[in-house]
Amino acid sequence: MENTSKKQTTATQVxxxxxxxQHYQGHRKLTRKVIETFPENDFFNHSIGGxxxxxxxxxxxxxxxxxxxxxxxxxxxxxxxxxxxxxxxxAQFLEKWDRDTEEINKLWRQIPLERYQEHITLFGQYEGxxxxxxxxxxxxxxxxxxxxxxxxxxxxxxxxxxYNRD
Amino acid sequence: MENTSKKQTTATQVxxxxxxxQHYQGHRKLTRKVIETFPENDFFNHSIGGxxxxxxxxxxxxxxxxxxxxxxxxxxxxxxxxxxxxxxxxAQFLEKWDRDTEEINKLWRQIPLERYQEHITLFGQYEGxxxxxxxxxxxxxxxxxxxxxxxxxxxxxxxxxxYNRD
Numbered sequence: 001m002e003n004t005s006k007k008q009t010t011a012t013q014v015x016x017x018x019x020x021x022q023h024y025q026g027h028r029k030l031t032r033k034v035i036e037t038f039p040e041n042d043f044f045n046h047s048i049g050g051x052x053x054x055x056x057x058x059x060x061x062x063x064x065x066x067x068x069x070x071x072x073x074x075x076x077x078x079x080x081x082x083x084x085x086x087x088x089x090x091a092q093f094l095e096k097w098d099r100d101t102e103e104i105n106k107l108w109r110q111i112p113l114e115r116y117q118e119h120i121t122l123f124g125q126y127e128g129x130x131x132x133x134x135x136x137x138x139x140x141x142x143x144x145x146x147x148x149x150x151x152x153x154x155x156x157x158x159x160x161x162x163y164n165r166d
Numbered sequence: 167m168e169n170t171s172k173k174q175t176t177a178t179q180v181x182x183x184x185x186x187x188q189h190y191q192g193h194r195k196l197t198r199k200v201i202e203t204f205p206e207n208d209f210f211n212h213s214i215g216g217x218x219x220x221x222x223x224x225x226x227x228x229x230x231x232x233x234x235x236x237x238x239x240x241x242x243x244x245x246x247x248x249x250x251x252x253x254x255x256x257a258q259f260l261e262k263w264d265r266d267t268e269e270i271n272k273l274w275r276q277i278p279l280e281r282y283q284e285h286i287t288l289f290g291q292y293e294g295x296x297x298x299x300x301x302x303x304x305x306x307x308x309x310x311x312x313x314x315x316x317x318x319x320x321x322x323x324x325x326x327x328x329y330n331r332d
Contacts, residue, residue: 014282015297049319116180131181146312153215
């Protein structure tokens, strides 16, 4: 349970940093379920209309989350690399996903409330505020995961429920 | 330009109500572009893997935005109706979309900051806070629009840029 002082802080926020973290991690749990739902081979090979397979989309999401938050925390710019090699099995991708879940929790707690409206440039080129950048990370994940839902349906596989974030 | 007192309010927020409105309307502008990009016939008939055509998805989005915000503002529960008839042309859907854009702006300004953490039940069944409900509206739109992007790619049509919200 929250203590009274925390409740008072939350009451004056549209969404608190902790709530935004839970929101993000809830979406990441759903994306993890989508990765799990793909048959091993289809995760690496199935696509529609010349788009990327879901393994390549997952690489993009991994290239954004921890590297992006690391830049926000450190203020140092790095390169955006969506072609890193995480292995050739779903299990290896899921292991990296879970390590990043912990890393995101650690990084998040190093971003004080006062920084969310600060103007930043990520990966040397993407301008915004801390809040608009983080919302972009989340929106981009939802957008591409929606793509993954269609891939699964085209394979006659039922995707996880969109509202399930546990 | 914002005045100083508004800036001070914003500085203590992760995201202010006005910023969240602009975020939502930016996403709605992108969804509008997706509707515009569909060929007339495909908007009503094209789909993949037994999913709904984008016109039906649009009906769901219209059933959520203004009706949901109306419930948040009024506190009164109504029915969720994603099968309303908006006509049989893209132009009719776009006209409704634009009317709702104005309506959303009006409703939003009737939700004071203090209400975002309030617990509510929408459409008689969906429990959450005002903020989690509004984020769900936005996330659901991003999710289904991602589906629409795949429909367009499968038709060999380039979707609008995801980052374009103007």
